[in-house]
Amino acid sequence: MQMFERLILEDADKDLFKSVRALKDSEWSTDFTEIVSLRRRLLILQKWRCAYCQNPIQADENGHRELDHILPKGASPWNSPAKRVSNQFDDRRHTNGYPNFRFEPRNLVIACKVCNNNKGTFDALKDRRRSIVRYPSAARVLWVSPHEHSYSDHVRLNTSCWTYTELTDEGKYLIETCKLSDINNLTELCKLRASALMARADGFPHEVRTLANSISTKTQSIEASVDVLIEKYPGLDRTEANDLLKITANSMKSIDLAELEKANRVLRAATLRLGGGT
Ligand SMILES: [Zn+2]
Structure with missing residues (x-):
């Protein structure tokens, strides 16, 4: 973008x-x-x-x-x-x-x-x-x-x-x-952006992919994305959400099929654990 x-x-x-x-x-x-x-x-x-x-x-x-x-x-x-x-x-x-x-x-x-x-x-x-x-x-x-x-x-x-x-x-x-330059204001801006993205996505896997896509295109910070994700899904801890978004975002920039497969596997596992569909 x-x-x-x-x-x-x-x-x-x-x-x-x-x-x-x-x-x-x-x-x-x-x-x-x-x-x-x-x-x-x-x-x-x-x-x-x-x-x-x-x-x-x-x-x-x-x-x-x-x-x-x-x-x-x-x-x-x-x-x-x-x-x-x-x-x-x-x-x-x-x-x-x-x-x-x-x-x-x-x-x-x-x-x-x-x-x-x-x-x-x-x-x-x-x-x-x-x-x-x-x-x-x-x-x-x-x-x-x-x-x-x-x-x-x-x-x-x-x-x-x-x-x-x-x-x-x-x-x-x-x-x-x-x-x-006001950190509270920046955090608010980032979270607003992330929440708006989440609201337009349908279900957990789509929400993760949408957030990861905006991270990979540098339109969103990973911290704010983790914040909104764990807010909506309390079963997800911060480290897991961070890894999930990172792996998914990296796979979007990569042409390596193994990366893509790994990202899909991790996302599928998290989705199943949270009880959502794919
Ligand atoms: Zn503005």
């Missing part, structure tokens, strides 16, 4: 963007057909990944993906007049919002629920002391702008253990705001 770098538009996207901008006098709603089309298109352009943490978006459904306004569309509820024009990092959740950009496609990206919640009303405009009329270029925004920046220029993401390292100030602000 490919990672998401930046939004690269095609000619047809310009017409879609135009139709979204034409809604500018309407109240915000995700029900407009133009917004639905934009959301679907962004999912494809983002390779079905969250623009901020790169976690795979499992489904185009509520709870899995959210259409995020990079600059918040509305005011924060606890809006202090002094703080809403302050450029201090800690004051940036106080904002008047940017209702003029609620239908600006460059202000819209797909994010996962966890990142969207962490970001909240964070206002990333570099200089908030002056009001703006036109949508700002990436140079005037504090963090990685998926419409203009390449993600890997700003954040180094190690997909083996899902750790994020800032390479630039923009990367630093993204990591801090979405809490991508």
